[in-house]
Amino acid sequence: MKIGVLALQGAFIEHIHILKKIGVQATEVRLVKDLEPLNGLIIPGGESTTINKLAKMYDLILPVRRFAEKKVVWGTCAGMILLAKEIKGEPASLGVMDIVVERNAFGRQVDSFEEMLTISKLQNGNSKPFPAIFIRAPKLIEARNNAKIIARLTDGTAVAAIQNKLLATAFHPELSDDDRFHRFFLALATA
Numbered sequence: 001m002k003i004g005v006l007a008l009q010g011a012f013i014e015h016i017h018i019l020k021k022i023g024v025q026a027t028e029v030r031l032v033k034d035l036e037p038l039n040g041l042i043i044p045g046g047e048s049t050t051i052n053k054l055a056k057m058y059d060l061i062l063p064v065r066r067f068a069e070k071k072v073v074w075g076t077c078a079g080m081i082l083l084a085k086e087i088k089g090e091p092a093s094l095g096v097m098d099i100v101v102e103r104n105a106f107g108r109q110v111d112s113f114e115e116m117l118t119i120s121k122l123q124n125g126n127s128k129p130f131p132a133i134f135i136r137a138p139k140l141i142e143a144r145n146n147a148k149i150i151a152r153l154t155d156g157t158a159v160a161a162i163q164n165k166l167l168a169t170a171f172h173p174e175l176s177d178d179d180r181f182h183r184f185f186l187a188l189a190t191a
Contacts, residue, residue, distance in 0.1 A: 001189065004029035004038040006064075008054040010046015010078055014174035018182050032063045040189040041067060045077030045135070045172050048103065052082060052093045061094060068096040072165040072189040080168040081138050088141065097166045098147040105139030106170075112136070119151045119160070122180040131178055132159065132171035140170055165191075 003019055005012045007028035019026035029035060041064070043051070055061050067073065068083075073096070075083040081101055082093045088102040106113075116129035132151070140158040143149050151160035151169070159170040165188055173181035 001025065001039050002027065002037055003040045004034060005042045005044060009050045010044040011172060011174055012044045015042050015044055018174055018179050022179050022182060024186060031058060032060060035063055035067050040072040043075040043079030043082050045079060048078035048081040051078055065094055065096055068166060074167040074185045076169050076174065077137055077172055080170055083166060083168050097163050097168055098144040099140060099161050099168060100142040101138045102141055103138050104136050106134055106137045115153055117151050121150050122184055130180060131176040133175045134171050137170045
């Protein structure tokens, strides 16, 4: 099992640390050739506009789209924005996941927060809440067709979705000590 983390900008190293901690071979992805040996790809949080510009500069948009047609891809925070088919008020980037998102919908950096989420898809997810960390997070407005909401805030706001082998979270699982979301992603990669 070899998982790549898009390493153009953002919190890529934190994902790599968690993957290595749970015994998975993890590598930084910066070029098209880096995608070839992978079983899955994580698009980390960061600045989605910057990640998108750099992905275009390095001709990664189409190769990542093709990768997402066959293999598991997970977008966290900015990564969720890149995966979305619709972004409120702007054109889509990768546009592979049938979700609608709104950038920075929870406010600025000073509005960051953590909420414990009950996520039944995770191991012990109904009895052991997941510590979800939100930093300038996008909001998941809608999941369409095959995309399904898998996590909500206590106020009902959707914050995570799955569509076949595509996974999106508005929060940063890589910033917590809880590795269950990464293990869930690996289970998708081997399914």
